[in-house]
Amino acid sequence: MSGDGDARTVPVDRLDRAGAATEWLRLAAEVAAANRAYHGADAPEISDADYDALKARLIAIEERFPDLAEAGSPSAEVGAPPAEGFAKVRHAVRMLSLGNAFTAEDVAEFDGRIRGFLNLPAGAPLAYTAEPKIDGLSLSLRYEAGRLVQAATRGDGETGENVTPNARTIADIPQRIDAAPEVLEVRGEVYMAGADFEALNARQAAAGAKTFANPRNAAAGSLRQLDPAVTAARPLRFFAYAWGEVSEPLAETQMQAIARLAGFGFATNPLTRRCDTLAELAAYYAGIEEQRATLGYDIDGVVYKVDDLALQARLGYRSTTPRWAIAHKFPAQLAWTRLEAIDIQVGRTGALSPVARLHPVTVGGVVVSNATLHNEDYIAGRDARGNPIRDGKDIRVGDWVQVYRAGDVIPKVADVDLSKRPGGAEPYVFPDHCPECGSEAIREPGDSVRRCTGGLVCPAQAVEKLKHFVSRGAFDIEGLGAKQIEMFFADAALPIREPADIFTLAARDAASLARLKNRDGWGEKSAQNLFAAIEERRRIPLDRLIFALGIRHVGEVVAADLARHYGNWPAFLAAVDAAGPALARHLAAEAAVEAERAAANAEGRRARISETRDAVWADPPLPEGARAAWMDLVNIDGIGTTVAVSLVTTFHQPAERASIDRLAAHLTVADVAARGAVDSPVAGKTIVFTGTLEKMTRAEAKARAEALGAKVSGSVSKKTDLVVAGPGAGSKATAAAELGIETIDEDAWLALIGG
């Protein structure tokens, strides 16, 4: 850092507003100048370290006085590129994955679901396309005015990595295309042919470089090279099979669209076929499976898509997969090996998860030495309901076990060879105490998981909670990943034992920088970067904060629901606090209802459920607003009593609450706006469909309405905003009329939402 400049500066937390404003102007000008110098061809005027220090201080000032940066700040610009890695790219249209089918029945169900959704009779024609599923990595290529402007990996589907310079080196990918739509995103698979893979590995071995386990890894490793020259030297290929954003429709059917892509100069898979019946799909699958070994490239199944693009549009998407396509996977590859040990891992919720330590074995081109064993029932050979799995065969240390990779990724134990079981092998005894902290580990009735009861006292839980806290959807602090958390957790001099410690790391110890930079893998620059990254996250959106707390049953989606409902941290805290007294009452009421059920059963009378529940809630009286706060929480869409109990319990455990309060003291929590208003005439409305719908099925109508931001309900109440009534509508239409709710027919509905 620029020592003379910063030594004289006032700590940011002691700056007054006027001083901050003056300094902000100066820093903003310097950072902007450095950004210009960097982006232009000029040699940068200042070193990276000085730049980082300037920017860190600028950001720190903006954290404290956010209004200063409102008109725009150079801190938002990307200055020096990250030392490694690729820029992130947000996909204009999400890159989804496909649902899987493993059997002919799964495929028949897929076909049945589609026919049901579209309301097609069983015999009606419905054409599919079928193509081999290439085992590579998917890539999205964006063309504007016919020129390749961006190539991005799939990433998590929302955001991928910008690998444009690398993609330009792939011969199958045209730099320019003629007569194309103004905007065209072509999607497909980057892969490496088997022969090319062998040759590459031979070259790698000869050069003393590391070899790749399989063509897919080689393709992925080659595409994600920081130096495009390396990628250029790798034999990568590309098949186009889909598209993202397009400024005009490509075609009317999938087959035509693929033909158009081929016309633009893309390689498309020559085995793509149209199939008119399930029998044709089955024959295609069998044929491809037969050719698999001689194709020259790896595939892991075949993909079926509804051919008619208008039908694809009607079918639309579920949360992570299209309804109109499915991958029919080949059977997983299997391998036998010896189970050497069973270890227990403790997760952030205290779950004890057994992991099989295996004698290393190659499964589908990858060496596997660990596999999940799920839970204690899975080891014992029965499922949660007590039904036998693996014919009831249990798993013992020393057994020969059959391993496969579920979805070609997660290793699992499929079977046990009892004939090879060593004499003296004992049934595995699942621990009833936490192997990490010794606390009792108990299994709630009906739960398949045994959990450590140590809570924050358990070091394993504490460290896993911290890892969750810094993970991607949560605080996502650059330079503070799982490995660094482990390091800091175990560090006696500079420990991080709870989230609040992260934000005192720099301040706790002026010498921390010196201590950090002398550690393995840490230099002054990386320590500075870490502190700057932490500073950047002092301001955090409410949804991320709630998610980061790691409350059981509160994941990313529920956290976002809560944040949108309460809007800001004080309101959220106030609501959870207010609901506190109702928590015990809820539990007492449910216990009383259980008791009443049992009593009624014994006495052979009808249980008086709501009377019992109401009585417990009513007496003794609860503090003002407690029940209202509880009901408000439980009535949020997607939140029920399980989530509410978990949430309120967490905030009312003194140790947990103290830890949360300590954390919050370091943060500026950004408000979250109510559910993003979709721009449609029905956004936010509650709609009921009734009677016979003639132009669409009920499922389709519901999906369309929800995509437009409406809530679809099954029954008419005073909350209903609109009723769409087809012929034969009965009591619901009457109820709507009585309540004075607007009722329209199907055509009016279609006109309202635009066809």
Add this chain to the structure above:
DNA sequence: GTGCCTCGAGTTCC
């Protein structure tokens, strides 16, 4: 009460 669908929490290897 039953049956979807979605979400959460767990896992491996590169």
Add this chain to the structure above:
DNA sequence: CTCGAGGCAC
């Protein structure tokens, strides 16, 4: 990626 289970509609 998969499993279990929570939430909710039927």
